[in-house]
Each structure stands twice: as C-alpha cells, then as structure tokens.
Amino acid sequence: MTDAGPPDADEAAFAEAVRAGDPAQFALVTERHRRELQVHCYRMLANYEDAQDLTQETFLRAWRKRESFKGHAAPRTWLYRIATNACLDFLDKRNDRTPVPSELPAAELPYLQPYPDRMLPEDPQESAVARETIELAFIVAVQHLPPRQRAVLVLRDVLGWPAAKAADALELTVASVTSALQRARVTMREQLPDRRLDWRSPATHELSQVERDVVKSYIDAHERNDLDRLTSLLRDDLRFAMLPDPGTVITTAKDSVDGWVSGGLFQPGCDDWRCIATTVNRMPAAALYLRTPGDPAYRLLNLAVLHIAGGKIAELTGFEVAGKPWLGLPAAL
Structure with a gap:
C-alpha cells in the first residue's frame, strides 16, 4: 500500500536516516512523531505510563526493522503500524487487560490514568478532534472492544485511514476490517449513547466559559469547606468513581457529599484545602492539595x-496522583 502524494522533507530525511544506519540521526527524525504516537498508544491502552513504554518500544522496533522501510508508505504511517502492533502484542500478553464486559462502567478500569494536556500533539489537525477522542468517556468505551476491533476503530474512525490501509497495517483482509469496524461502532454507540460518534469532523477542544466557571466554583467550595455550595454543583444523577478503587457510584448530590464527609473529608484534620484548576484529557479538572495538622505545606492528594x-458536574472521576510527576503538577504548595 503506497501513500498518495510526493515525498516531503520528512520522508526524505527519514529515508536518509535509514540508509545511513545512524541511530542518532534515526532517533532525531522519529522523535517528531512521539507525541501523536503516544496518544495513539494511550487510546489503545488507557494508561499513560504504558503508553510511554509502548511508544519507546515502537521506536526500538522501528530501529530494529528500519531496513524493512522501503518508502512504500509514509514514515508516519509506518510508525503507526509498528505502534499499533506493539500495543496488540502487549494486550495479548496481559491477562488483566481483557476487554471490559459491556455492562461494566468506567471505574472497572483500575489501570485507567489521566492524560496530561501538555503532552498532547501540537499539530492543529490532531488537536481539532482531540477532545472527543481523548476524553475519559471515549477512552473507557474503547476498552470495551476486543484489541483488534479497538485497533480498527482507532485507525479507521479516529485517524481516518481507508479500509485497505488499516487492513495492511493489521495484516487482515478488507472484509475483516469492515466487519470489525461495524461491530466496534455498535459497542461504542452502546457505551456513548449521549455523545457525538462522528469523530472525523472538526470539534472544538477549548473549555467553555461554563466549564471554567464550574471548576472555579468547585475549587472555591473545597477551599471554603462550603458543602452546600459543593452539593449545588453536582447533578442528582452524579456518576462518581475514585480510581483505582473499583465501582462507579450513581448517586444524588447530597448522598455524594454526605459519603465524602463520612469518609473523613472536610472533617477536622482533613479540611484545609488548596486547589489548582487544570485540564487533562481535554477535560476540566482540579488538583486537590491537603494540609494536615503540623505540616507547613499542602500536599498533592x-x-x-x-x-x-x-x-x-455530571461525572466526577477521581485519581490518586501523588508520585506521578508526568502530570506536571507540583507535589506541594
């Protein structure tokens, strides 16, 4: 399968690095694809640290297989093919990464991790669709698919590859790819009943003013220990999960806050908060810092x-993030 269009400067530099057999030169020309390949691996795996590892594995495999690059496909396509198959190999070996049963929700993914926005690709074309294909709901929905259906959906519907190109990358027939995509779309509609399912047309990735205002109010309610204000921000059919603990709770706003209080939050010794507004997965988020008695600093919780x-707030997914420097959050305030 040959990619359409004449070779560009990137392809020429890539071909020269392959011919030269210079690891430093090869690393230089492949590095520019790191961010988009890492997002691709994250969509396949739902785990930032695994995506980092598999992206590095992609580059190692590319170096070992460099002589197989004949220029019939663009370097980007060739690297995506390697990354996809590296993820499939990873999933084949991990018994704890089997597809999530259709009836189970987000919090049944104890390995789910947030993706820092600062590590998303800078390419405006990728950013145009990034929000709806990087939000937690999408990432979780993809994990309900068997690995090869997952790969087909991402290659076809997210990256926009034609069926023949995806079939070539996965060593499948076009008919198999078409069938897998149809089944994957059915599952995605079941998992995302209220979300847009056409990811090929542009969509904004900026937060709305409403989202910014709600985050500001959420932070203010925490820092003031204003439980009435916090309750008023939550929908009465709130979906709440605290990972890696199992189980999504669908609960009323009052029951949610009462449950947090009964668990010790907002009680003496656990009521001195500072928060930072941030974004992950193109979603609004708040980093919560707690200062305990006798500690001069607020610690990331x-x-x-x-x-x-x-x-x-219709869904609140909490993550334990202490000790995860890749999020770019200060450990203490």
Missing part, C-alpha cells in the same frame, strides 16, 4: 476530572 453538562 487527588485529581478530580469533571464532565460538566448543563452547568453541573
């Missing part, structure tokens, strides 16, 4: 990732 609908 959790990250609350918010899905906001109709001016209220």
